[in-house]
Amino acid sequence: MLRTIVFAILVLFFFERCAQQVPPTGGKRDSIPPNLVESNPLNKTLNFKGKKIELFFDEYVVVDNINQKLVITPEADNPYSYKQNGMSVALTFKNQFKDSTTYTLNFGDAIKDFAEKNPAKNLKIVFSTGTSLDSGRVYGTLKDIRTNKPIFDALVGLYNVSDTLNIAKQKPYYFSRTDSSGVFSIENIQTRQYKLIAIDDKNRNMLYNAKDERMGFLGKTITAGTDSASYALNMYLSDNTALKVQRTLPKVNNYAVVFSKPIENVEVTFVNKDSLPYLLEPGGTNLKFFNVEPHADTTLVKLKTLDSLGITTEFEQKIAFQAQRGKTRQLDPLTxxxxxxxxxxxxxxxxxxxxxxxxxxxxxxxxxxxxxxxxxxxxxxxxxxxxxxxxxxxxxxxxxxxxxxxxxxxxxxxxxxxxxxxxxxxxxxxxxxNEEDFGVIRGRVTNADTAVHFILELVDEQYKVVETVYASPYTFKNIPQGKYFLRITVDKNRNRRWDTGQIDKDLQPEPVYYLPDKILLKANFELNDINITIPEEK
Structure with missing residues (x-):
């Protein structure tokens, strides 16, 4: 009898194990993004007076960082809250929208499906608080002037034309962000004049930070809706902030003057017939004086600096080293x-x-x-x-x-x-x-006015300069095997360096052009007739 009972328990245990449910494995991944099936207001609605916008989708969705990703143009300065409810998302704004204005809400990839986080594509709502929709459009491309590469996620803005325009303090009226190809498009714009400006906007505050953000601008004003051309903007660093002595670093052996941004050159004049050795350290921000000559407790110097924009600034600076403690100094090693x-x-x-x-x-x-x-x-x-x-x-x-x-x-x-x-x-x-391990590249600069001065550079794939010449025809000898670009800069002021632009002076950077094709050089090869053209300025 006991054997029968034990056998029955084992059978029950076996069937219970077999009946346990196991999550299915494999299966086709859901790659279909959520589709917008309805909105309130409907797209392209006129005379909208509400404060609430609702979106309805064909599947369950989630909201991802909408405060950063939702782009509202023109910039509304109208705080909002959002509520996600299964297959819908509702935005409630604090204030009514400005009257007789066309608004565009571009959600980017802020709304995704619940399961696989596929973002809704081209999700955009346009409505007007007036009787008609604005139809103006501005579009184009954006690239880095020094690398010729497209710039992703930069802010391209249309600013109201003003003599006091300051993009460090004023936000654009209309704006868009570039895609991975550097393409931008700003739509549903009022037909009037604007200033077209692009900034990196790394912190996404829609304001220009000259110290570490690139920018670019079109020299002329444009009229949205009547100008049908595609605009090509170049971006570059242009730190136009005033040069300051940011801090000083007094030590026993040396005294460093730290500037707020890099400088190209400095002239030092000792006021009281004193003298100290000094040097501008690599990077251009630290000017270091050395405590080695007999000198007064405090040495007064006059500094005349030159920054990358060609601006000179003058300072008076007192140099006072720390008092020595102990019999010997601890020196920084000589390298x-x-x-x-x-x-x-x-x-x-x-x-x-x-x-x-x-x-x-x-x-x-x-x-x-x-x-x-x-x-x-x-x-x-x-x-x-x-x-x-x-x-x-x-x-x-x-x-x-x-x-x-x-x-x-x-x-x-x-x-x-x-x-x-x-x-x-x-x-x-x-x-x-060994010359057989290297190659040669030869060519000329064509269609160049003899009065045009230029800088011709061979750069590698990381845009590091390999060799530079200033005349045509040119020869680059003993070049390692590899892939290269040919870059030419129009040296307008003949200082043998590229000069950046300055928006406050309405000054564009010196033009930079690339040979369209990458150069592939093999060891013990000569490439001849690698010619580059300087386009005529329009």
């Missing part, structure tokens, strides 16, 4: 970098730069040697070399007959900084360039 970088190949005739992080007090050009193939050892004084103004960059023009390698032997004590420290023994080695 060295080179151009070309270590292990990069050199031609037999080359220019070489030693870059130090402190000004140099003494250099023994008899101890420093250039060694060719470990056989020929020549002292630095056998070659021509020059210092920069601050004596921290040494430029060497040299020639060797090496077949395998060139070395720079820098013994300890051969370079002594203004603080009295030196480098450890340093050996820099570079292979000799």
């Amino acid at each position: 060295l970098t080179t151009i070309p970088e270590a292990n990069k190949p050199l031609t037999n005739e080359f220019t070489y730069k030693l870059i130090l992080n402190k000004p140099v007090k003494t250099l023994d050009d008899q101890k420093i040697a250039i060694i060719s193939d470990s056989l020929t050892n020549e002292p630095l004084n056998a070659f021509k070399y020059t210092w920069n103004t601050n004596r921290n960059i040494l430029t060497i023009a040299a020639k060797s007959f090496a077949k395998d390698s060139v070395k720079f032997d820098i013994p300890k004590g051969s370079i002594i900084s203004v603080e009295g420290d030196t480098l450890a023994k340093t050996l820099l080695k570079h292979p000799v360039l």
Whole structure:
């Protein structure tokens, strides 16, 4: 009997296990986005006087960051709350919309289906609080002027024309955002004149932050609805904020003046016949003075700076180092970098730069040697070399007959900084360039007025400049195998650098053009007749 009962329990346990439900696996993924089946008000409604907008879909939906993604044009300054209820979404606004105005609500990807989060496509509602819909449209493309690449999710705005327009404080009246191809379209606009301006708007406050946001603008005003052309805008950084001394960093050994933005150059004048070594550090924001010469407790200097917009600013600055504690100073180490970088190949005739992080007090050009193939050892004084103004960059023009390698032997004590420290023994080695491992690109600048000055650059796929020339025909020699772009800048002020635009002066940046096709260069190949045209200015 007991055996029968045990057997019955086991059978029941087996069938219970078999009857347990298991979620199904696999199946086709839902890739269909939700469709709008009805709205209140209906799309393109006239004489709308309400404060509530409702959207009804064919499936359950969720709302995703609608406060950031919903674009209402013109900018309404009308706070709203939203409520999600299964297959519908309702927006309730605090105030009524402005009378006799056409509004567009573009939801982007703010509303998605519940299951797979597929966003509703092209979800947009247009209505008018007046008797007609505005029909004006402005469209075009946006790209970065330096890379020629389209810019995604930038704000393109139409601003009311005004002599006091300040995009750092004023929001656009109509606006749109660019898609992944840099295309923008602003629709249902009142037919009147506007200023067309694009900004990065990284923090999505619809205001321009010149310190870290790119911008671009059309020089002329446009009339929406009558101008049918597509507009091409270029974006660029243009920090037009006033240069200031942001802070100072006093230490025992040095004193740094930190500027609010990078500067290109600085002239230093010592007022009270004092003198201190100094240098502008890489990046252009830190001007560092070194505490090494006998000087007064406080040194007064006059600074004349030049920024990237060509604007000069003058300051008076007091330099006061921290008092020393203890018998010895703790110095920042002396460091060295080179151009070309270590292990990069050199031609037999080359220019070489030693870059130090402190000004140099003494250099023994008899101890420093250039060694060719470990056989020929020549002292630095056998070659021509020059210092920069601050004596921290040494430029060497040299020639060797090496077949395998060139070395720079820098013994300890051969370079002594203004603080009295030196480098450890340093050996820099570079292979000799084998021309068969590299290629050549030749061509000319066509259709260029002989009076036009230009900057022709070969840049790699990361837009890093490989080589620069300023004349036509051109030759780029000893170029590593790879893919490149050819970029030409019209150098209007002949300063051999690209100059950005300034909206407050209605000044456009210097034009930049690219060869349409990417250049593919192979080792031991020559590419000839790679010509680039400077288009005529309209």
